[in-house]
Amino acid sequence: MFIFALAFFTNAFAIAWKSTKGEKATRIATALTILGTAVIFVAIVARGMSAGRVPWSNMYEFSITGAFAFALAYLFTLRKYDLRWLGIFVTFSVLIVLGTAITLLYRPTAPLVPALKSTWLVIHVSAAIICGGVFLLANVIAATYLILEKYGDNRPAWAAKIPSLDVLDLLSYRLIAFVFPLWTFAVIAGAIWAESAWGRYWGWDPKETWAFITWVGYAAYLHARVTVGWKGRKAAWLCLIAGSTFLFNYVWVNVWGTGKHTYSGL
Amino acid sequence: MIFALRYVWRQLTSMRTALFLLLLLGLAAIPGSLVPQRTSSPIKVQEFFANNPGQAKLYDQLHLFDVYGSPWFSAIYILLFISLIGCVLPRTIEHAHTAMAAPPAAPSRLEKMEYFQEISGTLARAETILRKDRFRIRREANWISAEKGYLRETGNLFFHLSLILILLGISFSSLFGMRGDAIVNIGERFTNTPTSYDSINFGKLTSPSDLPPFLIKPTNFVAKYNPSTNQPLDYTLTVLTAPNPESKALEKIIKVNSPLKYGDTSIYLQANGYSPIVTVRDRTGKIRLQGPIPFLPQDGNLSSNGAIKVPDMEPQLGFVSQFFPTVDQPKGKPARSSYPEALDPRLFVAAYRGDLGLDSGTPQSIYKIDTKKLFQIGLESMKVGQTYTFEEGSITFEGYVPWVNLQIVKDPGKLLALIGALFAILGLLASLFARQRRIWIKAVAGDKLEIAGLAKNAAPGLENEILEIARKLN
């Protein structure tokens, strides 16, 4: 099943690579990305059905769904803003995530341990995964900002299609302003679930702590922008720092961390 | 003096300070996720002390084993919340005033403002259009000032006030709440009094007499496991319970995600293990100890360690013990359990005699024996029903019962925190998605009008709105 998704993304990637050449190629690449994303979606549903539960309980499943969320966030943003210059990057990183998931993280389907059986799990995890996709997108844009800022007015040829710095800056802000409430909600849903499973809604477990740090980080970002008036480079750095706490939470806490969120050998 | 206080207050409630404190709070939360915490992993903290005593002492002085209760962590969030109150309350009052007052006057030269256009139409007509769009309007002789989107500021204030509500809920719980753990063997009765607990903590303004007088008697515990991965699939605990000793007991089910509730006290099923049942006799055959003894699980297959102590014998006896529900004894390796259900249970004991050290004054773990003043007699592995006889007496492995760890929590501020959290989200949505903007229209000459606007935080869409108004006016 996932081989399929992989194949589609390889295609999309290959074509997107050439897409600097022409409008038509870009269109085809976007269509393929949509198709690939749909295939991943089918794959996720299939995984869920074969396990008889929502497919979000180990790192393999998180990664696949996360890649899906990232691609979806890209496609949605595409409807409002022309982000196609990012296509190469998006397909490439989705490929890498899918690749690692399939080779390193694969686990056969297994039922849930008792603590994970809860509707709040579904709500909490799906919200968190969407946030992950959008945070990542915002960070990619902030990083692009920082890279292009170095070049100033004489951009290299590959960057010709990328919009102006101001647009990048505004775009990453919009994305974050959009997901911040969702992230707040994800953290709260997690707390509600923790309350019913572990008898406390907040216990400063490493995962909770880093979720809180990410939350504080993006709250600081919003303040810095809205009230202190940070823009451009400073805001982009703050966005990257807050984003890296999210990634750190995902990778480090899951793999090397201890605490109640570490289940079932990843 | 007053001047200095004012200065401090102004600094504290300034946006830059708030931003700084917010970033600091994030940074301050980090060490707690890297260093083991007393509240969540006390055993790891003990290990840390045993392995690096010098470093541990330094860490302890910096409160690194209890970051989230430490003075410096508290200082940061208390300052942040003072700053928050100092910032938000005046703004709330100010906002209430502006929401009631008319919009501010139009700027004198509209062509300096954004989206400036010259259009044709009349002020009266413009007023109707703006009113229809539910703008708040100030009409003067030759200009209109209109504003919309107060929801944004309202939502923003609501959000910040809700954060205060969450904090109030948390403080309320820590003052009036309680939390305790009790290990109860299946078939035994738990009465809710402080002495029934293995550990219990009361909030600063609560006392043991506030415990509701309920009773719980676990009657049956079923743990289902996946035979191929050994992972738990389901735990179901059946209990007989009554709100007080006088009333009739009812049968209830407790599961991992569904606690039993008495008012704002909840009883959670947290962990489970085995209690081997043993009988210890002295040389004459007189029973000196009998009953189930809870052992502490060491791994997912419930290999368990425990201590059987017989203090009222002379000399005292102690058994450093291990219990394996399904024993597996690979060659040349220590025994372990290969499955969490009791398919082939085995009790290993190392018998000691001498002084258990119970009178030394320092409290001892009930799962460990201090063997310093003890002399080892022998080792034995027993199946159910077997007896190990030694010079001082004998020990019989009679069987086993499961135990459950009941976590009993009273958290009266929980609801307040939850309400705060929900309001926070609503406020946040309003403040991030409502667009606050002003539109000014000025009569120039004849039916010529000038129009311009201003969007707070460069919210998108104002340009189209202005074009739309111009179109309608034509």
Ligand code: HEM
């Ligand atoms: C627990 C800490 C805090 C969090 C999580 C937090 C979060 C936020 C968020 C997410 C926004 C964005 C709303 C928007 O974009 O309109 C915001 C705006 C704002 N915050 Fe905070 N905040 C905190 C503390 C504070 C403090 C201490 C102050 C005052 C000193 C403050 C003053 C403001 C102001 C004035 C705005 C409004 C920006 C505007 O719309 O003009 N906040 N806050």
